[in-house]
Amino acid sequence: MRRRCGFALFALLLACAGAHAETLRMAADVWPPFTDARLPGNGLAAELVSTALKRAGHRAEYVEVPWARVLRGVQVGEYDLVVSAWYSEERARFGQFSQPYLTNRVLFLKRKGTVVDYQGPEDLKRYSIAVVRGYSYLPSFDADTTLNKVPVMGFPMGARMLAAGRVQLTLEDELVARSYLNRELSGIREQLEFLPRPLSENGLHILVRRSHPRHRQLVEAFDQAMQTMREDGTYQAIFARHGLPSP
Template sequence: MRRLLLILWLLAVSDGLRAEQTVLHLVADRWPPFNDQRLPGDGLMVQLSREALQRAGYSIRYTELPWARALRGVRLGEYDILVGAWHSLERESFGLFSDAVLDNRLRLLQRQGETVRFSSLDDLRPYRIAVVRGYSYGAAFDEHPALQRVAVRDFPTGLRMLLAGRVDLAVEDEWVARLHLAGELREQAANLAFVPGTLSEKPLFLLASRKHPQHRQIIAAFNQALAAMRVDGSYATLLQRHGLSEPVPLPEDH
């Protein structure tokens, strides 16, 4: 029995040492408050991911790139993990998703004074909607044959096009939208309004490249560490440190 316990301990130590010697290259676009090298911890999603992976024994390198380039790099195995990915079947073909890390509430924005209302995606058919190139907003939205999706480089670009009348709506996570409207776009915030209602609620994941030979072990170790952070309170502490809390239902804007 002692010999068996010693062997098991040595195997565990060996696995831990291998993890400690592995540097994982994380990549994402600038998407405050989730990913942003200008923010503490590089943003909430990056800091949660880094903390959990470091607990699992990995070293972390983080790079910010345009989303389409980051997504392509993970698909090709140039980067190990995509931070803050929404789920799609197409992404499953080249990556392994973690457990959900955070939740998104997707909202539509319109110009102040407009009266767009919707109860289904079909109601949005008359409107040109700015979407970030490479983002997945869920299969129903992405694949709806009648929606007028206008691809843009990033959300601020979409808002500027909205203000200029080049599109009718923009879609974004509510936390992200409010941060932009309180920051770099605060002078234009009075000219914009949320469309009443929620487009969808979607969890955010890590996506490990299937090109990495240890992608299954990495995601399993991350999931275990993330669950431990929820239990010991460090997950909630990081949310509070970034000025956020778990999403709760909002009244509709009028």
């Protein structure tokens, strides 16, 4: 009965969405394997999101720009939604978050041969850390002004600075970091290693601009479509197509 009611609700939402079908501009930065125009379906996250939006009766147009422009574009109405966003109160002021549709495990990386003792937040004060400008990693980490955080434009820059000894740590989602290290950063892959303790495990959401007149309905329809994708195997099939195990 519970499953049948869920499908009935989704059918109702889909019918309502059909009356307001539109092309939605969804923005992301280059963040393989989740978002990258060079990958099938523009990446795992982009394919999951565009499939869910299609089920909700919309056409998704993928736009790939630097992260700072992604956030700015949603705030000014240039884009309708962010494909892959971690929750923060600041972003919630200008966008409506969906339920999480993926989970990211954020790990620190260091240079091999260096000693880094990371057991908790206080230990980080001793190190310089490359962080991507505009990213939200963990609210307490983001807000900690006592840390020596070095802003960079993206993870590849931070990783290269780490390999060159210009910083002592950088951090990224484990799958994202491994994707870069297996591809464009393969030349420095053997110089870096992960710390075992994660900084955080973050839910990945879409973020729909609050200036959109139907932002709440869009998020509700997206959440329900994603749930039906999990139930009918579409969600798992997209993971398999990208060579990744589904949760």
